[in-house]
Amino acid sequence: MPVDPLHSAARPPRSASHPPAKGAESGAVEVRRSARRRRTVSAYREGDRTIVLIPARMSDAEERRWVKVMLERLAAQESKRMLGDAELADHAARLSEQYLGGRARPDTVRWVTNQNTRWGSCTPAEGSIRLSHRLQGMPEYVVDYVLLHELAHLLVPGHGPDFWRLLEAYPRTERARGYLEGVVAAERLPHLPAARSE
Ligand SMILES: [Zn+2]
Numbered sequence: 648m649p650v651d652p653l654h655s656a657a658r659p660p661r662s663a664s665h666p667p668a669k670g671a672e673s674g675a676v677e678v679r680r681s682a683r684r685r686r687t688v689s690a691y692r693e694g695d696r697t698i699v700l701i702p703a704r705m706s707d708a709e710e711r712r713w714v715k716v717m718l719e720r721l722a723a724q725e726s727k728r729m730l731g732d733a734e735l736a737d738h739a740a741r742l743s744e745q746y747l748g749g750r751a752r753p754d755t756v757r758w759v760t761n762q763n764t765r766w767g768s769c770t771p772a773e774g775s776i777r778l779s780h781r782l783q784g785m786p787e788y789v790v791d792y793v794l795l796h797e798l799a800h801l802l803v804p805g806h807g808p809d810f811w812r813l814l815e816a817y818p819r820t821e822r823a824r825g826y827l828e829g830v831v832a833a834e835r836l837p838h839l840p841a842a843r844s845e
Contacts, residue, residue: 676714680705690717697721722786730790732757739776742795746816751798758783766827767793769800776801785826792823 674695684702691698699717701710730738736756743751754774762768762779769776776797782790799813814820 676718678710678714688713688717690721692721719786722788723784725787735778735794738791739794739798742791742817743798746795747798747802747813751801753798753801756794767797769797771801771804774801785830788819789823789826792817792820793827 674697676697676699678699678701680703681700682703684700686702688702689700697718699714701713705713735758736753739751739753739756743749752774753769753776756776757778758780759777760780762777763781765779766782767776767778776794778790778793778797782793795814795817799810803810803813
């Protein structure tokens with residue numbers, strides 16, 4: 648049993664391939680174990696693959712947990728590179744095609760900064776959709792969920808069963824709603840000293 652991590656470098660590097668998570672847009676994930684790494688985990692994209700670097704001695708359970716964490720972290724960073732209005736329109740067209748049979752066709756989709764109590768809104772008469780800038784920096788699946796939600800409102804006003812049926816096909820509806828609820832809840836929590844900015 649290697650005690651000194653330096654010595655375990657002689658072991659062949661173990662790498663594992665994970666099939667992409669259900670609903671994930673990214674390609675395969677490759678985990679590379681490094682004997683030199685003690686505690687730090689990092690990840691980066693290489694083409695359509697995602698490479699996750701972990702310490703050699705990490706258990707399989709820890710590996711699975713960290714792969715999940717790093718994939719979410721990367722997705723959040725990528726979404727932070729803020730989609731422009733044009734990209735937002737592209738996403739809307741793709742989501743409408745994929746989940747609404749292409750029936751929702753907004754004329755304009757754009758970010759707005761004057762919308763602090765709602766994540767998104769739409770005006771069916773004008774065919775316009777507005778997303779709050781507060782979504783910027785959130786994972787792409789959350790932004791896409793809000794976009795799809797507003798697209799669905801172009802077809803069905805209100806939040807009746809007909810409305811939610813339209814969102815059923817999107818695999819991350821529940822998860823995205825949970826994320827947004829968590830953000831709202833976190834804003835109401837008393838601030839811990841460590842989290843306070845001076
Ligand atoms: Zn709604």
